Amino acid sequence: MxxxxxxxxxxxxxxxxxxxxxxxxxxxxxxxxxxxxxxxxxxxxxxxxxxxxxxxxxxxxxxxxxxxxxxxxxxxxxxxxxxxxxxxxxxxxxxxxxxxxxxxxxxxxxxxxxxxxxxxxxxxxxxxxxxxxxGRAVDPEVAFIWRQMMTSRGRVRVERLAAEVGWSRRRLWSRFRSQIGLTPKRAATLVRFDHVAHRLAAGHSAALVAAEGGFVDQSHLCRDVMAFAGMTPAAVAAAPWLAFDDVAWPARERALGV
The missing domain is CATH 2.60.120 (Jelly Rolls)
Known part of the structure; x- marks a missing residue:
């Protein structure tokens, strides 16, 4: 499924x-x-x-x-x-x-x-x-926006997505949060964090991950990682859960789709 x-x-x-x-x-x-x-x-x-x-x-x-x-x-x-x-x-x-x-x-x-x-x-x-x-399916617009977030690894402008589906920013925030459980901005940031966490766990440096992930600098990456995980990038890289995660869901199978 x-x-x-x-x-x-x-x-x-x-x-x-x-x-x-x-x-x-x-x-x-x-x-x-x-x-x-x-x-x-x-x-x-x-x-x-x-x-x-x-x-x-x-x-x-x-x-x-x-x-x-x-x-x-x-x-x-x-x-x-x-x-x-x-x-x-x-x-x-x-x-x-x-x-x-x-x-x-x-x-x-x-x-x-x-x-x-x-x-x-x-x-x-x-x-x-x-x-x-x-059950009741999410709105097609919400499903589309979630796909775009996953495909772009969270590097999207939510306002552009709202315009693309013909919704106001207020409507997008309301419908997305009620159906997905997160605000669009929080969801996109979480998707980007997930990519960052697995890159760190794979042994890539925080500086490289920050540059490739579209962060202004390494300090911004550290701030986002700390906000989500309560850990530094070095601690996330060594987190046992991510090693366990990679065995359960290898990288090639990690995409969630819709």
Whole structure:
């Protein structure tokens, strides 16, 4: 399904392993059957089982010893129809049951009973497809603008996009924020940050990444990285989550589409 990517993880460790999430331009769904605990340090929220993490959150950390986890990334365009709560999810961690009710537990049991990861992916894909068909799609203009942001890696002028779709700046801000969960400017900056973070993790210098990413100078890159991740570029480059991320979603598969 376009706009959806999945990865599965299973294993045990002698001691609990903790990873802090690096902000990402997608809504992330965790379906856990082990002992994983997700904590949002900003709000104090602690969740287990089926959990939804809003786009761009950098205050979330996960920990556990017994890992049996299906992780799903949803483009905000897809998430609007599948979850029906884009605005509310923008900066929070919520239980899947709060959005899907009893269907969440039924889906979790079907995924748990599946005999292989491919079967688990198939069960989840079917569940998402049903929800998407029954949900309300974003405006075509919003979907177009999101595609432009992803294609340009966040280097777009939002005013130009508004003019291109024939909307006023006020209308674009209102419709985009209600359906995607972020303002257009914040969304574009998040997309650019994601590209920067993966370039840093790949070993490129902050100075080079700043120059290639269209930043005025390296200090502006440092400011944006600190604003999103609460870490310096050097710390982001060494973040365990990004190494883990690259195994789960290799660079060639990272594009979210719509």
């Amino acid at each position: 376009a706009g959806v990517s999945m990865a599965g993880f299973r294993g045990r460790a002698e001691d609990s392993v903790e990873l802090r999430m690096v902000p990402y331009p997608a809504i992330t769904m965790f379906i856990d059957f082990g002992d994983a605990l997700l904590v949002d340090d900003a709000s104090g929220t602690r969740k287990r089982g089926g959990v939804i993490v809003g786009p761009g959150l950098g205050s979330v950390r996960g920990s556990g010893r017994d890992v049996d986890l299906l992780q799903v990334r949803l483009s905000p365009v897809v998430a609007h129809a599948v979850l029906g709560a884009s605005f509310e999810l923008a900066a929070t961690v919520v239980a899947l049951e709060d959005l899907w009710g009893r269907d969440a537990e039924r889906m979790r049991e079907q995924v748990r009973a599946a005999g292989s990861w491919d079967d688990r992916f198939a069960v989840m894909t079917a569940a998402l497809a049903r929800r998407r068909a029954a």
